[in-house]
Amino acid sequence: MAVEQEVEPTASQSEAILEVRNLQTAFYTDRETIRAVDGVSFDVVPGRTVGIVGESGSGKSVTARSLMRLIDSPGQILQGSSIRFTERGTVRAFAEKFPKRTVDVGKLADKHDPAVLLERPDVDANPRTFGKRDAAEVGLAEILAAGYADDLGIIDDTDCVFVTEGSTDDPTAGFVEVTRTSGEAKRLMRGGRIGMIFQDPLTSLNPVYTVGNQIKESLRLHQGLRGKKATEEAATLLRAVGIPDARRRLKEYPHQFSGGMRQRAVIAMALACEPEVLICDEPTTALDVTIQAQILDLLEEVQEERDLGIIFITHDMGVIADITHRVNVMYAGEIVETAGVEQLFANPKHPYTQGLLRSIPGQQAGEKLETIDGQVPTPNEKATDCRFAPRCPKAFEDCEKVHPESVSVDEADVDHTAACLLYPEELSRADAVEYHRQRGADE
Amino acid sequence: MSQEIAHSERQRDEDVLIQVRDLKTYYGSEQLIGGRPVKAVDGVNFEISRGETLGLVGESGCGKTTLGRTLLQLETPTAGEIRFDGTDITTLRGYELKEWRRNAQMVFQDPDSSLNQRMTVGEIVREPLDVYEWKTPQQRRQRVRELLDTVGLKREHYYRYPHQFSGGQRQRVGIARTLTLEPEFIVLDEPVSALDVSVQAEVINLLERLQDEFGLTYLFIAHDLSVVRHISDRVAVMYLGNIMEIGPTEELFTDPANPYTRSLLSAIPAPDPTSQKERVHLRGTPPNPRYPPSGCPFRTRCPVRIRPEEYEQLDEEIWDSLNRLEEILEERRRSRGAVDRFREKVGxxxxxxxxxxxxxxxxxxxxxxxxxxxxxxxxxxxxxAGDEMAAIEVLQAEFRTVCGSEKPSHHTVSDSGRTSYCHRHRDEHRDPKTAFEERT
Incomplete structure (x- = not known):
């Protein structure tokens, strides 16, 4: 029996190297549970940049940290979340390095029928969990990835490499499930396959080691380079990120670098591990515009050179317009709108996106700025309503009762979706509400 | 067609509230004797009219905050004068200074550090009234409640603490505090940089409303140029302690005269993915203000620096490399310590x-x-030979022009009295705009 492929409507699907599906990250404290990320899905494609934009508290950074597996207790990535690294070279390398943790999904599928598995009482999932209407559409791989297989007892705890085509010795397709990696596999994935740069470069640079030592450490851990070779490579990297007089700079400490130089050094460190995906969490927010322009240019340059998939997190709509190809607008842990960047700016559909774009101080002086009253709420429970409704100028009664699902909002572009009861536009308001209620109830 | 002017002496009517002349603020040198001071503000001239908002922009470290603080006499100027309503406030001392300070207040960037976490909002806003022993305590409380109302907070917030508020609300508390003594002039130092866009918009709207209501005069310091464009009547662009260009906002934004303004503006990412704007690439960072370049402060990064005639046709990339070479040498000269010298000597x-x-x-x-x-x-x-200074001199002797040897002066560049600090406005050179077109 063939394993189902993802049917989510993403044009770039076949090329995606990282697929995030229904990511949920929650923090448990004595007082409350905070669902910081609540069902986020998107793809990362090599050579392209996907933006995540939203106000502070919308869950952008927690999303990034979840991808890096940097969520510490009391935080937790919940069952049902899946982060699949599908880049073929990586799957091959991981399958070779961790044969005992590699699962041949095809073989397993001969023994287990996903539809039957989902019926079992010890599984807390249904087709809606995977964005499907019918159990027949759900692939075994998805159930495995989302962490339900442990409950079923059909794979081991530590299994994290899933081969969907070819054999475990020679995989031609499959994925590494990032949420299931641990130990060595987690370390190789973090940094080695998914790199990250943070807003404040000083948090990622150790003040008591020279910049050269820190870059060489990355080179040693991820590429096995030592001694003179490592020094040479480190200098080459510094030159590549536009730091002149690189040999001298290697021997300097972070405090001797200016802000822009530090961010360049951090980018060099991330590149030293040769990642496939680079997460940039507000990398230019603390910099001046002139330096910001330099760093954005640099990122575009290295992206082109290395065919990097970049996830770019920022609250600055100008930067989003400048550097991204696709944008996800986040609000209170959910993606409320996603579209190609030109589409989003030309034709924003969700009232939140519209408000966000209108509150940017315009090109014209004088007029009063539009505002979005109130603040981003802290989500404590699974959403049963629209979390933006209290601040939404277009909200109506049902917005407080029905949770809006992502629907396609643009006939010309199936990839443009928004989670709002005002859509689909072709339905009457009552029908649209009913449509969302239905899709929500399936869950 | 530009004409030189001595002091940007635009004779406006008695509406001028603040007049700054040759103001310099230097910070002490590192060494006891013979050290070089940091020239944070290095001779600026400008005026602010009553009821006007002057935007002050520039990269970090350009001296904009120091300038704002000096205007309020929070820093002592090294030279120059600041006339507030005709009085030179740099000469005020003691009681006179305290009395004058009622007129001028400041809103800080970070409400977390500028509001005392152990005082209630009411106490914070009331403190200036207590300091100046304004009327009776009861009247003070009454006034504070009214002020909370004015800035869009609730009267019952009087007894709450700053941590119970959001960032935008805390900034409102800071604004309420500056209003207590009914000042005429407020320095706003990056008041919205720490806030989200939508909250930022609220605070900007509030500031504009207060200005209309109380006839306030603002100096609005920010590095976010779109905010400045929105709120300012006129804008001053600072670089390394100097004002590079100053003039009416729209004009300056749509048709910048100074090469630095042009570069700075082109670096702003526009919230429009279809924009095909060609960016001017500024390399590197501003020089250390302890060691400013000779001549024009911007010459080390200027994309349209005047070149010696015989090298006019030299390739752009070679120029770039020459600049970098000078930078590297300059940096080495300064960072080379005694240990390095010794190691070199003994090989x-x-x-x-x-x-x-x-x-x-x-x-x-x-x-x-x-x-x-x-x-x-x-x-x-x-x-x-280990002599970087000599190496730099060799370079400069060959490639130096008026940009490196002479300080520019402010040239009037439009009918509105906008001025720009650049040699290229002199008749014998092509103006910056033409030069930009030629070199790109």
Whole structure:
């Protein structure tokens, strides 16, 4: 029996190297549970940049940290979340390095029928969990990835490499499930396959080691380079990120670098591990515009050179317009709108996106700025309503009762979706509400 | 067609509230004797009219905050005068100074650090009234409640603490505090930089409303140029302690005269993915204000620096490499410590690359003309001899122009009295706009 492929409507699907599906990250404290990320899905494609934009508290950074597996207790990535690294070279390398943790999904599928598995009482999932209407559409791989297989007892705890085509010795397709990696596999994935740069470069640079030592450490851990070779490579990297007089700079400490130089050094460190995906969490927010322009240019340059998939997190709509190809607008842990960047700016559909774009101080002086009253709420429970409704100028009664699902909002572009009861536009308001209620109830 | 003017002496009517003349604020030198001061503000001239908002923009470290603080006498100026309503406030002392300070207040960037976490909002806003022993305590409380109302908070917030508020609300508390003594002039130092866009919009709207209501005069300091464009009547662009260009907002934004303004504006990412705007690339960071470049402060990064005639046709990339070479040498000269010198003397490996290595890094793939090549040979010789200063001099002797040898002056560039600080406005040179078109 063939394993189902993802049917989510993403044009770039076949090329995606990282697929995030229904990511949920929650923090448990004595007082409350905070669902910081609540069902986020998107793809990362090599050579392209996907933006995540939203106000502070919308869950952008927690999303990034979840991808890096940097969520510490009391935080937790919940069952049902899946982060699949599908880049073929990586799957091959991981399958070779961790044969005992590699699962041949095809073989397993001969023994287990996903539809039957989902019926079992010890599984807390249904087709809606995977964005499907019918159990027949759900692939075994998805159930495995989302962490339900442990409950079923059909794979081991530590299994994290899933081969969907070819054999475990020679995989031609499959994925590494990032949420299931641990130990060595987690370390190789973090940094080695998914790199990250943070807003404040000083948090990622150790003040008591020279910049050269820190870059060489990355080179040693991820590429096995030592001694003179490592020094040479480190200098080459510094030159590549536009730091002149690189040999001298290697021997300097972070405090001797200016802000822009530090961010360049951090980018060099991330590149030293040769990642496939680079997460940039507000990398230019603390910099001046002139330096910001330099760093954005640099990122575009290295992206082109290395065919990097970049996830770019920022609250600055100008930067989003400048550097991204696709944008996800986040609000209170959910993606409320996603579209190609030109589409989003030309034709924003969700009232939140519209408000966000209108509150940017315009090109014209004088007029009063539009505002979005109130603040981003802290989500404590699974959403049963629209979390933006209290601040939404277009909200109506049902917005407080029905949770809006992502629907396609643009006939010309199936990839443009928004989670709002005002859509689909072709339905009457009552029908649209009913449509969302239905899709929500399936869950 | 530009004409030189001595003091940007635009004779406006008695509506001028603040008049700044040759203001300089230097910070102390590191060494006890003979050290060099940091020239945070290095001779600026401008005026602010009553009820006007002057935006002040520039990269971090350009001296904009120091300028704002000096206007309020929070820093002592090294030279120059500040006339507030005709009185030179730099001469005020003691009681007079305290009395004057009622007129001028400041809103800070970070409400977390400018509001005392242990005081209630009411106490914070009331403190200036207590300091000046304004009327009776009861009247003070009444006034504070009214002020909370004015800035869009609730009267019952009087007894709450700052941590119970959101960032935007805390900034409102800071604004309420500055209003207590009914000042005429407020310095707003990056008041919205720490806030989200939508909250930012609320605070900006509030500031504009208060200005209309109380006839306030603002100096609005920010590095976010779109905010400045929205709120300011006029804008001053600062670089390394100097005002590079000053004039009416729209004009300055749509048709910048100074090369620095032009570069700075082109670096702002526009919230429009279809925009095909060509960015001007500014390399590197502003120089250390302790060691500002000779002549024009912007010359080390200026994309349209005036070049010697014989080198006018030299390749853009070679110019770029020459600039970098000078930067590297300058930096080495300063960072070289006694230990390095000693290691060099006894022939130990130093952390510096050799002259040949630097040349390879900078000039390797370029076709360098013989004339330049021979200059580079001389420079290399000096580097090998360990004398960076001499190497820099060799470079400068060959490539220096008016940009490096003379300080520019402010030239009037439009009918509105906008002025720009650049040699290119002189008749014998092509103006910056033409030069930009030629070089790109």
């Amino acid at each position: 130990l490996d130093t952390r510096y690359a050799t002259a040949a290595e630097i040349r390879e890094e900078l000039f390797e793939p370029l076709a360098v003309p013989d004339q330049v090549e021979s200059v580079l040979d001389d420079v290399s010789a000096e580097i090998e």
